[in-house]
Amino acid sequence: MKTEKFKVIQFIRELLILIDNQMDNFPKKDIELKNRIRMNSYDLLEISYEANSTQDVEYKKELLNKALAKIKIIDFLLNLSFDKQIINQKRYYKFGNKIDDITKYIIGWINSFK
Numbered sequence: 001m002k003t004e005k006f007k008v009i010q011f012i013r014e015l016l017i018l019i020d021n022q023m024d025n026f027p028k029k030d031i032e033l034k035n036r037i038r039m040n041s042y043d044l045l046e047i048s049y050e051a052n053s054t055q056d057v058e059y060k061k062e063l064l065n066k067a068l069a070k071i072k073i074i075d076f077l078l079n080l081s082f083d084k085q086i087i088n089q090k091r092y093y094k095f096g097n098k099i100d101d102i103t104k105y106i107i108g109w110i111n112s113f114k
Helices: 008-022 026-052 057-084 089-111
Strands: none
Touching: 008 026, 008 089, 026 057, 026 089, 057 089
16 A cells, blocks of 8 residues: 555545445445445545645635545444444444544644644
């Protein structure tokens, strides 16, 4: 796996790999839930790359707030998967730790503009 110099993007990439590796046991009836988790994670990566590349500070803040919203959606979907007993507690905590790391770095990134 290629490591990123930009830490938050590295954490998002690790989350994506974790999702791909750990979510293979989803039942067919809940495959849409799995797809939404994956697509929102890819959207989060895309938003982060865009925020990293833009020079407009206001647009960057807007993108970072959008990234925080995506993280909340991913967290909700993972929580729903846990509540439905699709993922076990150990996996849920693994996902939660990655999400916490991503959230901390994005909030720090937003605070760096103040």
